Amino acid sequence: MDSVIRSRTPMARVWRLLLHATLLLAALWYLLPLAVMVLTSIKPLEEIGAGSLLALPENPTLAPWLKAWGSACTGMRCEGMSGYFWNSFAIVIPAVVIATLIGALNGYALTKWRFKGAELLFGMMLFGCFIPFQVILLPMAQTLGWLGLSSSRAGLIFVHVVFGIAFTTLFFRNFYVSIPDELVSAAKLDGAGFFRIFWRILLPVSKPIIVVSVIWQFTQIWNDFLFGVAFSGYGAQPVTVALNNLVNTSTGVKEYNVDMAAAMIAALPTLVVYVLAGKYFVRGLTAGSVKG
Amino acid sequence: MSALEIDNVCKDFGTTRVLEEVSLAIDSGEFLILVGPSGCGKSTLMNAIAGLEPVTSGRILVGGEDITWRTPAERDIAMVFQSYALYPSMSVRGNIAFGLEMRKVPKAEREAAVERVADLLQISHLLERKPAQLSGGQRQRVAMGRALAREPQIYLFDEPLSNLDAKLRVEMRTEIKKLHQRLGTTIVYVTHDQIEAMTLADSIAVMREGRILQLGTPDEVYNNPVDKYVAGFMGSPSMNFIDATLQGQAGDYRLHVITDGEEELVLPWPAERETPALAEHVGGTLTLGVRPEHFAEEDARLGDRAEGTLLSARVSVVEPTGADILLQLPLGDGEVTARVGPDCRVRPGERLDLRVDMRRGVLFAADSDTRLA
Amino acid sequence: MKPVSTPGDATHTRPSMAGHLQAWLPKLVLAPSVVITLCFIYGFMLWTFVLSLTSSRMLPSYDFIGFAQYARLMNNERWWVAATNLGVFGGLFVGLCLVLGAGLAILLDQRIRRENVLRTLYLYPMALSFIVTGVVWKWLLNPGLGIQAMVRGWGFESFDFDWLVDPDMAVYTLVIAAVWQASGFVMALFLAGLRSIDDSILKAAQLDGASLPRVYWRVVMPCLRPVVFSAVMILSHIAIKSFDLVVALTGGGPGYSSDLPATFMYAHAFSRSQVGLGSASAILMLGGVLAILVPYLYSELRSRRHG
Numbered sequence: 001m002d003s004v005i006r007s008r009t010p011m012a013r014v015w016r017l018l019l020h021a022t023l024l025l026a027a028l029w030y031l032l033p034l035a036v037m038v039l040t041s042i043k044p045l046e047e048i049g050a051g052s053l054l055a056l057p058e059n060p061t062l063a064p065w066l067k068a069w070g071s072a073c074t075g076m077r078c079e080g081m082s083g084y085f086w087n088s089f090a091i092v093i094p095a096v097v098i099a100t101l102i103g104a105l106n107g108y109a110l111t112k113w114r115f116k117g118a119e120l121l122f123g124m125m126l127f128g129c130f131i132p133f134q135v136i137l138l139p140m141a142q143t144l145g146w147l148g149l150s151s152s153r154a155g156l157i158f159v160h161v162v163f164g165i166a167f168t169t170l171f172f173r174n175f176y177v178s179i180p181d182e183l184v185s186a187a188k189l190d191g192a193g194f195f196r197i198f199w200r201i202l203l204p205v206s207k208p209i210i211v212v213s214v215i216w217q218f219t220q221i222w223n224d225f226l227f228g229v230a231f232s233g234y235g236a237q238p239v240t241v242a243l244n245n246l247v248n249t250s251t252g253v254k255e256y257n258v259d260m261a262a263a264m265i266a267a268l269p270t271l272v273v274y275v276l277a278g279k280y281f282v283r284g285l286t287a288g289s290v291k292g
Numbered sequence: 293m294s295a296l297e298i299d300n301v302c303k304d305f306g307t308t309r310v311l312e313e314v315s316l317a318i319d320s321g322e323f324l325i326l327v328g329p330s331g332c333g334k335s336t337l338m339n340a341i342a343g344l345e346p347v348t349s350g351r352i353l354v355g356g357e358d359i360t361w362r363t364p365a366e367r368d369i370a371m372v373f374q375s376y377a378l379y380p381s382m383s384v385r386g387n388i389a390f391g392l393e394m395r396k397v398p399k400a401e402r403e404a405a406v407e408r409v410a411d412l413l414q415i416s417h418l419l420e421r422k423p424a425q426l427s428g429g430q431r432q433r434v435a436m437g438r439a440l441a442r443e444p445q446i447y448l449f450d451e452p453l454s455n456l457d458a459k460l461r462v463e464m465r466t467e468i469k470k471l472h473q474r475l476g477t478t479i480v481y482v483t484h485d486q487i488e489a490m491t492l493a494d495s496i497a498v499m500r501e502g503r504i505l506q507l508g509t510p511d512e513v514y515n516n517p518v519d520k521y522v523a524g525f526m527g528s529p530s531m532n533f534i535d536a537t538l539q540g541q542a543g544d545y546r547l548h549v550i551t552d553g554e555e556e557l558v559l560p561w562p563a564e565r566e567t568p569a570l571a572e573h574v575g576g577t578l579t580l581g582v583r584p585e586h587f588a589e590e591d592a593r594l595g596d597r598a599e600g601t602l603l604s605a606r607v608s609v610v611e612p613t614g615a616d617i618l619l620q621l622p623l624g625d626g627e628v629t630a631r632v633g634p635d636c637r638v639r640p641g642e643r644l645d646l647r648v649d650m651r652r653g654v655l656f657a658a659d660s661d662t663r664l665a
Numbered sequence: 666m667k668p669v670s671t672p673g674d675a676t677h678t679r680p681s682m683a684g685h686l687q688a689w690l691p692k693l694v695l696a697p698s699v700v701i702t703l704c705f706i707y708g709f710m711l712w713t714f715v716l717s718l719t720s721s722r723m724l725p726s727y728d729f730i731g732f733a734q735y736a737r738l739m740n741n742e743r744w745w746v747a748a749t750n751l752g753v754f755g756g757l758f759v760g761l762c763l764v765l766g767a768g769l770a771i772l773l774d775q776r777i778r779r780e781n782v783l784r785t786l787y788l789y790p791m792a793l794s795f796i797v798t799g800v801v802w803k804w805l806l807n808p809g810l811g812i813q814a815m816v817r818g819w820g821f822e823s824f825d826f827d828w829l830v831d832p833d834m835a836v837y838t839l840v841i842a843a844v845w846q847a848s849g850f851v852m853a854l855f856l857a858g859l860r861s862i863d864d865s866i867l868k869a870a871q872l873d874g875a876s877l878p879r880v881y882w883r884v885v886m887p888c889l890r891p892v893v894f895s896a897v898m899i900l901s902h903i904a905i906k907s908f909d910l911v912v913a914l915t916g917g918g919p920g921y922s923s924d925l926p927a928t929f930m931y932a933h934a935f936s937r938s939q940v941g942l943g944s945a946s947a948i949l950m951l952g953g954v955l956a957i958l959v960p961y962l963y964s965e966l967r968s969r970r971h972g
Contacts, residue, residue: 019772019775019777020777022772023769023772023773023777023783026769026783026787027783027786027787029845030786030787030789030790030845030849031786032805033790033798033801033802033805033845034789034801036801036804036805037801037804040804048810049810052814052815052818052819053805053810053811053812053814053815054815102697102698105694106694106695106698108694109690109691109692109694109695110691110695113690113691115691115692121695121699124699124702124703124707125698125699125702127702127706127958128702128706130902130954130958131706131710131951131954132905132906132927132947132950132951132953132954133906134906134908134926134927134930134931134946134947134950135709135710135713135947135948135950135951136705136706136709136710136713137930137931137934137935137947138712138713138716138725138934138940138943138944138947139708139709139712139713139716140705140709142725143705143709162701162705163705165698165701165702166702169698180375180377182373182374182375182377183377183379183380185339185342185344185364185371185373185377186371186373186377186379186438187379187390188343188344188363188364188365189342189343189344189364189365189367189369189370189371189391190365190370190390190391190394190438190442191365191391191394191395192365192390192394193365193687193690194687194690194691194694195690196394200379200381200382200390201379201381204380204381204382205380205381219792222794223793223794223795223796223797224794225794225795225796225908225909225912225913226908226909226931229912230931230935240794240796240797240909243794243796243797243800244796244800244912244913247800247803247913248916256804256810259800259804260800260801260804262800263797263800263801266794266796266797267792267793267794267797270792270793270794271789271792271793273792274788274789274792275785278785278788281788281792282788282853282857361684362684363684363687366684
């Protein structure tokens with residue numbers, strides 16, 4: 001609605017004020033939980049029982065963060081979130097790289113080397129984006145056991161790749177469809193083959209979609225809980241599972257400040273990604289806005 | 293031995309046949325233009341020559357070698373695309389050298405080829421730029437440079453000028469003609485612009501619905517079209533078609549133009565243009581084809597020396613183009629376009645005496661559109 | 666400087682080796698993904714269906730008992746609680762997200778100076794894990810220390826907000842947290858939709874003398890039908906799959922009052938040694954998703970083909 005003259009009557013001013021007030025109120029409602037999370041995580045435990053949710057800490061402390069990171073109990077062990085935090089990275093990074101690479105190749109093959117049945121194959125793979133994962137949990141658990149991958153990082157990486165390629169393929173296919181076929185024809189005439197065309201012609205122009213795909217996969221896998229809780233043993237648990245365990249481990253007094261610090265630790269990587277690359281994040285959400 | 297030979301090529305997409313037994317051959321250094329309306333199969337034929345589309349049947353030979361089943365990379369063919377298809381991530385230099393690099397030409401030779409081509413096309417100052425930083429005309433030059441660098445046996449041009457503005461298009465057309473004369477390359481060139489076809493080609497293939505209707509020099513195709521379709525497709529403004537009844541006998545054929553009845557127009561058919569086929573059509577309806585430039589304003593000074601048949605008509609529209617004037621006049625049951633000199637002072641609604649040069653006219657069968665005379 | 670042309674014999678009439686390879690490479694590259702999809706999605710769905718026809722308890726066994734597990738499910742009170750909860754949760758979640766998302770998008774579309782900042786604030790919850798969301802809201806909704814305590818601390822002693830521990834209300838806490846997380850995303854979808862509408866349509870409507878609300882109602886909203894459609898699809902899909910949020914926020918409780926099918930399935934298949942029953946519930950969830958999905962995919966693929 002650009003370039004339309006705005007009416008300047010007093011009535012219009014009141015409306016304008018109301019509009020801004022509503023938007024600000026909405027912003028507060030979205031911010032409240034984050035604010036409370038941060039405030040609680042730097043309060044000593046005594047202040048939490050005494051003061052209000054939104055009260056500023058009188059004696060701010062980093063102790064809850066340190067405890068959440070290094071010594072809080074997650075189930076049987078009391079080594080904090082750190083190990084799981086790195087676990088998550090060890091799972092997310094290979095899974096993202098592999099799924100993105102496969103997705104890029106798939107998208108390229110589906111759009112630039114069309115063959116009979118390619119659309120059908122794509123539709124079939126697209127379906128993988130939509131199924132409720134409960135329907136594959138039991139067979140997957142058993143199969144991972146047979147493959148010797150149960151309760152291991154490798155197993156989780158495998159699962160995330162399997163269910164990630166549907167998405168990455170979707171991203172890359174939709175991107176490559178918009179790249180003119182003549183570019184590939186020209187390269188074929190110039191003497192380049194399948195992989196050479198991909199590597200030299202397509203990949204260098206794919207940066208935006210690679211970013212979208214990486215960010216999307218990163219947040220999805222980092223935030224995953226279902227696969228993490230179903231397929232990982234103690235050694236391989238991701239940070240979300242550890243957070244849930246930490247919150248539900250009751251040993252004496254409930255330390256809400258440690259809970260909040262742990263939640264912040266689990267949330268920080270994706271929040272950072274969101275702040276740094278929000279534009280791409282939105283694009284990923286709207287492009288592949290199908291996964292829960 | 294032909295540089296390129298297409299032998300009975302057919303191509304089906306599913307159940308639709310887009311190329312129907314296409315055959316042609318061109319010599320080394322020849323400039324062949326494929327023209328036709330969109331969907332006539334000219335681009336498919338181009339892709340078949342390039343190896344981008346496999347043919348359903350038939351053979352394609354380059355320099356006598358059967359290349360029908362070779363991949364595009366294995367054929368020694370370069371192509372200039374309508375969209376230019378420059379590799380966006382590479383500099384102009386990279387674009388031009390890419391084909392040589394893929395063919396494992398040593399770096400020094402590649403560099404030399406880039407310099408030579410850049411010189412030829414006057415794009416030396418653009419070599420380090422990316423395609424996105426070039427204007428339309430510059431991109432077009434780079435696209436040609438990419439093809440020229442490889443010195444292939446055959447060049448394919450797929451409507452290379454259609455994305456340029458009118459002025460640039462004319463300039464580039466001249467430039468392509470110069471390049472061809474200078475380098476003597478073998479070129480197959482697709483266009484739907486019949487002026488491009490007339491100006492550039494050594495030979496023109498007019499295509500329609502997957503077939504080649506006529507293959508000949510520009511002069512043959514323009515002045516001696518095989519049927520009404522070719523006659524109407526080539527030339528702008530296009531040829532006038534007038535329905536007429538054939539009367540008389542050999543040596544004295546006359547065309548009676550069917551009018552609304554007011555006045556009948558009789559056009560004698562010149563004896564030197566008679567064909568035996570006409571005898572069967574006496575009393576029947578034919579279509580007379582006359583190009584706009586074969587009308588001329590009656591010039592009283594010529595007197596008896598004036599050639600052509602005199603006729604008179606009321607001018608309905610006057611369209612000056614600068615170089616000459618186009619007139620719309622009712623004739624028979626339709627309107628015809630006449631091209632007269634720029635000095636003609638006639639105004640809409642006035643009557644004008646014109647002479648029509650019947651020796652340049654052509655006759656088609658009204659039912660089958662085939663050429664009779 | 667003659668370019669190197671491939672040698673190769675002049676008489677061959679069939680595709681060369683390289684030609685063969687080129688024709689097969691794309692398929693070869695796709696093959697692993699296709700095999701994986703076939704095995705790990707379609708194969709496993711079938712496998713789960715087979716399990717749902719058996720009497721499997723702790724471990725899968727292949728002793729077929731027909732549709733008895735489905736019959737048990739139909740007689741299982743907890744399943745009906747979960748299914749009803751899904752109806753309540755899904756309906757409210759989708760509805761509220763749409764209203765909030767569309768409303769905020771329209772308001773944000775009024776040339777707001779700090780639009781970027783506001784948009785970022787509305788959308789950031791979508792970057793969080795449902796587990797984090799659950800943990801935070803569990804804290805906020807904690808009657809003793811959360812919002813209830815805060816408001817009472819302001820002097821409103823009779824203020825009650827203890828839904829988290831109220832079996833009748835627990836499911837609504839899920840709605841609050843889920844709407845908080847996903848409504849910003851719906852806002853982003855609508856905003857993208859609004860921005861894609863041809864500006865001249867709006868100008869024409871204004872020149873025709875339509876007031877702003879009328880322009881939105883009569884001109885803009887009909888253009889956003891596809892956005893509403895896909896938002897509904899995505900949100901209902903999130904609702905059906907909701908598992909982590911329940912685990913982190915209510916744990917399905919109090920009792921099993923806030924169970925959803927996803928937690929029901931997990932509890933029976935993994936904790937309660939009811940693999941057969943769990944599988945049956947998973948298959949019913951799949952049925953639910955398919956009922957939403959098939960029309961969506963159909964329209965998506967059809968519009969692709971035309972586009």
